[in-house]
Amino acid sequence: MKSKKKLVIANWKMNPSSLEEAKNIFNFTKKTASLLKNTEVLLLPPSIYLQPLSKIDRPKNLFLGAQNSSAEEKGAFTGEISISMLKDLGIKFVLVGHSERRAMGEDNKTVNKKLQAVFEAGLIPVLCIGESVRDREGTHLEFLKEQIKNSITGLQKKYMVGMTIAYEPIWAIGKPYKEAMNPTDIHETVLFIKKSVGEFFGKDIASLIRVLYGAAVESQNAKEVIEYGNVEGFLVGHASLKKEEFPLILKAIDSVR
Numbered sequence: 001m002k003s004k005k006k007l008v009i010a011n012w013k014m015n016p017s018s019l020e021e022a023k024n025i026f027n028f029t030k031k032t033a034s035l036l037k038n039t040e041v042l043l044l045p046p047s048i049y050l051q052p053l054s055k056i057d058r059p060k061n062l063f064l065g066a067q068n069s070s071a072e073e074k075g076a077f078t079g080e081i082s083i084s085m086l087k088d089l090g091i092k093f094v095l096v097g098h099s100e101r102r103a104m105g106e107d108n109k110t111v112n113k114k115l116q117a118v119f120e121a122g123l124i125p126v127l128c129i130g131e132s133v134r135d136r137e138g139t140h141l142e143f144l145k146e147q148i149k150n151s152i153t154g155l156q157k158k159y160m161v162g163m164t165i166a167y168e169p170i171w172a173i174g175k176p177y178k179e180a181m182n183p184t185d186i187h188e189t190v191l192f193i194k195k196s197v198g199e200f201f202g203k204d205i206a207s208l209i210r211v212l213y214g215a216a217v218e219s220q221n222a223k224e225v226i227e228y229g230n231v232e233g234f235l236v237g238h239a240s241l242k243k244e245e246f247p248l249i250l251k252a253i254d255s256v257r
């Protein structure tokens with residue numbers, strides 16, 4: 001991926017219910033992606049759809065990735081999918097530490113282990129972070145800093161160059177756009193995230209990381225968030241499944257230079 005371009009990640013979560021529907025969503029996304037000039041799109045379907053979707057032609061700015069992978073190489077881990085299995089299918093991108101995985105028990109230590117494993121296998125992770133509540137005292141900032149620190153600790157500096165972090169305030173995930181975080185708060189939080197990365201890895205690395213925003217991004221707020229939110233793209237959940245909605249988000253982001 002070219003980091004100059006903006007990035008929209010479509011997180012389908014555990015949707016849709018059939019391969020046929022997955023192909024439909026893939027196809028309308030593909031159609032719009034081929035019209036974009038400044039934006040790359042990374043689709044994260046359920047892993048069972050990765051192989052059939054990878055067989056369909058797609059434009060150069062449309063990529064496929066996994067929503068999760070195991071940190072373990074192989075063995076007795078029922079239901080898990082390994083990084084080598086993804087690699088074997090030609091998949092290069094893996095989401096790590098989404099809040100819905102964390103809610104199922106994934107802690108920062110596991111997230112850290114996954115990041116190490118993904119990098120070492122030569123794949124590209126997208127690290128998700130985000131607080132579940134905000135308060136006036138700013139304890140959510142301390143929470144975020146701890147999350148960042150414990151997720152990236154021990155990673156080699158070379159891996160941190162150009163690393164993508166998706167900031168997703170959990171309290172806004174799955175909500176309608178009116179309940180998304182406002183662009184000013186997003187802007188400030190992104191500065192805070194970069195500052196925190198800078199404390200652990202230095203300012204040079206901090207200036208190179210790419211921060212995306214996710215949670216309640218819809219066509220109505222996409223343009224405003226990209227213009228004023230200080231982010232280089234989005235992680236879109238529910239709206240990425242909608243035929244009318246997702247192309248509008250992609251076009252909105254692409255229209256902002």
Ligand code: PGA
Nearest residue numbers: 173174215216236237238
């Ligand atoms: P949402 O989900 O766009 O439905 O809020 C975002 C996410 O959880 O990745």
